[in-house]
Amino acid sequence: MINVKGLHLSAAAEVVKTALRFESGVWLCKDGIEANARSILGLLPLVAVMGSEVIVKADGPDEEDAVRAIVALFNAKFNEEA
Amino acid sequence: MADKPEVVTNGIAASPGIAMGRVLVSTRRDISVPFRHLETGEAEAEKKRLEEAMAAARDQLQETREKVAVDMGESYARIFDAHVMILEDRGSLDQVMEKIDGGYNAEFAFNAVFSKHERLLWEKGDTYIKDRAGDIRDVRRRVLSNLLGARPTRRDLSKIDEPVIVIAHDLSPADTAQMRKEKVMGFATDIGGRTSHTAIMARSLEIPAVVGLNDVTSRVGDGDFVILDGNRGKLIISPGAETRKKYAEEVKRYESFTRGLLRYKDLPATTIDGHTVTLSANIELHDEVDSVLEHGAEGIGLYRTEFIYIGREGLPTEDEQFLIYKDVASRLAPNPVIIRTMDLGGDKFLSAFESPKEMNPYLGWRGIRFCLARKDIFKTQLRAILRSTSFGDVKVMYPMISSLDELVDANMVLEEAKKELKREGHEFNNQCEVGIMVETPAAVMIARELAPHVSFFSIGSNDLIQYALAADRGNEKVAYLYKPLHPGVLRFIDETIRVGRESGIWVGLCGEMSSDVVCAYVLLGLGIDELSTSPYVVPEIKEKVRSVYFSEAEKIARHVLTLRTASEVEQAVLEKMERDLPELLL
Numbered sequence: 001m002i003n004v005k006g007l008h009l010s011a012a013a014e015v016v017k018t019a020l021r022f023e024s025g026v027w028l029c030k031d032g033i034e035a036n037a038r039s040i041l042g043l044l045p046l047v048a049v050m051g052s053e054v055i056v057k058a059d060g061p062d063e064e065d066a067v068r069a070i071v072a073l074f075n076a077k078f079n080e081e082a
Numbered sequence: 083m084a085d086k087p088e089v090v091t092n093g094i095a096a097s098p099g100i101a102m103g104r105v106l107v108s109t110r111r112d113i114s115v116p117f118r119h120l121e122t123g124e125a126e127a128e129k130k131r132l133e134e135a136m137a138a139a140r141d142q143l144q145e146t147r148e149k150v151a152v153d154m155g156e157s158y159a160r161i162f163d164a165h166v167m168i169l170e171d172r173g174s175l176d177q178v179m180e181k182i183d184g185g186y187n188a189e190f191a192f193n194a195v196f197s198k199h200e201r202l203l204w205e206k207g208d209t210y211i212k213d214r215a216g217d218i219r220d221v222r223r224r225v226l227s228n229l230l231g232a233r234p235t236r237r238d239l240s241k242i243d244e245p246v247i248v249i250a251h252d253l254s255p256a257d258t259a260q261m262r263k264e265k266v267m268g269f270a271t272d273i274g275g276r277t278s279h280t281a282i283m284a285r286s287l288e289i290p291a292v293v294g295l296n297d298v299t300s301r302v303g304d305g306d307f308v309i310l311d312g313n314r315g316k317l318i319i320s321p322g323a324e325t326r327k328k329y330a331e332e333v334k335r336y337e338s339f340t341r342g343l344l345r346y347k348d349l350p351a352t353t354i355d356g357h358t359v360t361l362s363a364n365i366e367l368h369d370e371v372d373s374v375l376e377h378g379a380e381g382i383g384l385y386r387t388e389f390i391y392i393g394r395e396g397l398p399t400e401d402e403q404f405l406i407y408k409d410v411a412s413r414l415a416p417n418p419v420i421i422r423t424m425d426l427g428g429d430k431f432l433s434a435f436e437s438p439k440e441m442n443p444y445l446g447w448r449g450i451r452f453c454l455a456r457k458d459i460f461k462t463q464l465r466a467i468l469r470s471t472s473f474g475d476v477k478v479m480y481p482m483i484s485s486l487d488e489l490v491d492a493n494m495v496l497e498e499a500k501k502e503l504k505r506e507g508h509e510f511n512n513q514c515e516v517g518i519m520v521e522t523p524a525a526v527m528i529a530r531e532l533a534p535h536v537s538f539f540s541i542g543s544n545d546l547i548q549y550a551l552a553a554d555r556g557n558e559k560v561a562y563l564y565k566p567l568h569p570g571v572l573r574f575i576d577e578t579i580r581v582g583r584e585s586g587i588w589v590g591l592c593g594e595m596s597s598d599v600v601c602a603y604v605l606l607g608l609g610i611d612e613l614s615t616s617p618y619v620v621p622e623i624k625e626k627v628r629s630v631y632f633s634e635a636e637k638i639a640r641h642v643l644t645l646r647t648a649s650e651v652e653q654a655v656l657e658k659m660e661r662d663l664p665e666l667l668l
Binding site: 009010012013016017036038039040041042044045 | 157160161163164167168171172173174199202203211214217218
């Protein structure tokens with residue numbers, strides 16, 4: 001469980017792409033909502049979470065790598081700079 | 083010929099520019115979703131039908147994506163990646179397939195699952211999130227129309243022959259991406275907001291657009307003549323000769339502006355006889371600063387900060403806000419930036435709060451009332467604004483003041499914020515000017531009592547007119563009462579300006595009145611010190627101010643204050659302008 005920051009629509013798309021690379025289930029949690037990071041429709045209610053904290057959870061054989069990859073994506077600002 | 087009466091409809095200015103021309107109504111035939119129970123053993127065939135419709139949708143989106151990547155760039159193309167992803171959402175597809183297994187037809191099953199997602203987002207109430215529901219709607223419609231057969235649900239916008247103004251209930255980003263400036267002069271829609279992808283793409287394509295017009299599709303037909311004013315967010319249906327002339331001139335001016343011939347950009351708005359008013363711009367998004375500078379505005383007269391609060395969960399931190407204000411302040415420096423503290427409520431709500439359902443939101447919990455009830459949020463914003471005063475000429479403005487107590491309380495919170503910042507060793511300008519919006523009739527009547535506590539008044543004409551005339555201009559049945567030149571309104575404005583002058587503070591006006599040439603002429607004559615308009619209108623108003631005599635404007639303004647009705651005022655000003663300044667009305 002790690003706290004990270006920031007999310008919107010094309011960013012959500014990047015999160016889904018990343019989560020789908022792993023076998024583990026991945027969730028983003030915020031205010032009691034658990035959103036399935038493997039589903040963009042699941043993430044949409046969270047797209048407004050800009051600058052607030054969310055928790056990343058994963059469960060499965062590659063759970064640690066999955067969390068690390070999602071956090072790295074947040075830190076890289078969703079590769080959107082280009 | 084029997085002319086239809088001119089009708090002005092007000093929406094949201096989504097993309098700047100003016101277009102005049104014939105309408106092409108592009109209605110999406112309402113997709114009616116058929117419902118039937120499947121026969122035993124039919125489910126597999128039904129699933130296959132859905133998979134084909136989805137594959138077709140994927141190809142269409144992919145095609146649009148490639149085209150947009152080439153025409154507009156990678157960042158716009160990514161919108162369609164997100165759409166493909168919505169289409170391929172595993173969890174939702176499983177639900178759709180389950181429903182088909184349960185005996186429902188593909189259209190019904192698909193529509194049920196995807197409209198539920200849409201409704202959930204819509205119910206969150208926040209403007210930005212609602213625009214995201216639009217993203218799901220686009221995908222849902224695309225699949226449904228593929229399922230229902232090859233028949234296209236709307237005219238192909240890439241195959242329009244003659245230049246038209248497209249009027250539609252709603253346009254998807256994919257529809258917008260097909261538009262070409264040469265063929266689509268502009269577009270207007272019933273629904274949508276400033277942050278919808280359609281609006282964002284229209285700005286990038288430089289196609290004028292007005293959205294959120296509610297029922298415009300039911301009010302126009304193919305071939306009707308309209309004027310689309312993307313600078314002010316208006317669509318004028320069957321414009322009269324006067325209006326056409328006025329806009330034809332503005333189009334010319336606008337074109338010459340876009341060719342970079344902004345003659346007056348660096349000149350002040352000074353009348354022939356040497357009277358100067360300050361021309362500033364209103365902005366609501368941080369990225370509008372460029373257009374403020376390009377259009378030669380002398381500062382920001384109204385920075386609406388609501389967009390910093392909406393479209394997100396949780397509240398913006400002091401540092402986040404500070405960085406935004408600092409950037410705006412330093413880019414405008416040495417010109418002033420008036421930051422209006424948040425005016426949430428009315429038609430804008432904070433998703434971080436349960437938005438209370440109010441019978442009468444415009445008379446409810448909004449503006450300074452909200453701020454004083456939530457001093458923690460208010461003080462955070464004031465601290466951020468104060469910290470930005472070291473980087474430019476930043477002024478603070480409170481909205482919706484209706485009593486002296488509110489102003490005194492707000493100033494007390496400001497003083498506390500200053501004390502805290504001083505203690506923490508932050509730098510700021512202790513002399514930072516503070517002003518108020520004068521937008522309630524009560525504020526006008528107690529202006530003399532309010533003046534000693536502020537450095538300026540800024541008349542918020544949109545709300546002042548609405549409150550003075552007790553008419554909601556969003557309500558079609560009473561919108562005809564909403565008259566900026568009503569003598570009651572003009573006398574309120576005159577009183578505010580007079581008290582300001584006698585109290586030694588300046589008085590500005592930020593509101594649509596300042597972007598109308600006739601109104602602006604009267605305001606000039608009444609002695610207004612500052613006019614703040616949409617950045618796109620600044621060059622036009624500046625040119626007008628530079629071509630008139632202040633002494634003449636003053637004479638007519640004094641005269642109209644004695645008249646009895648809005649139409650008498652209007653007629654008197656127009657006659658005067660026709661006589662003395664025919665070129666002004668061109």
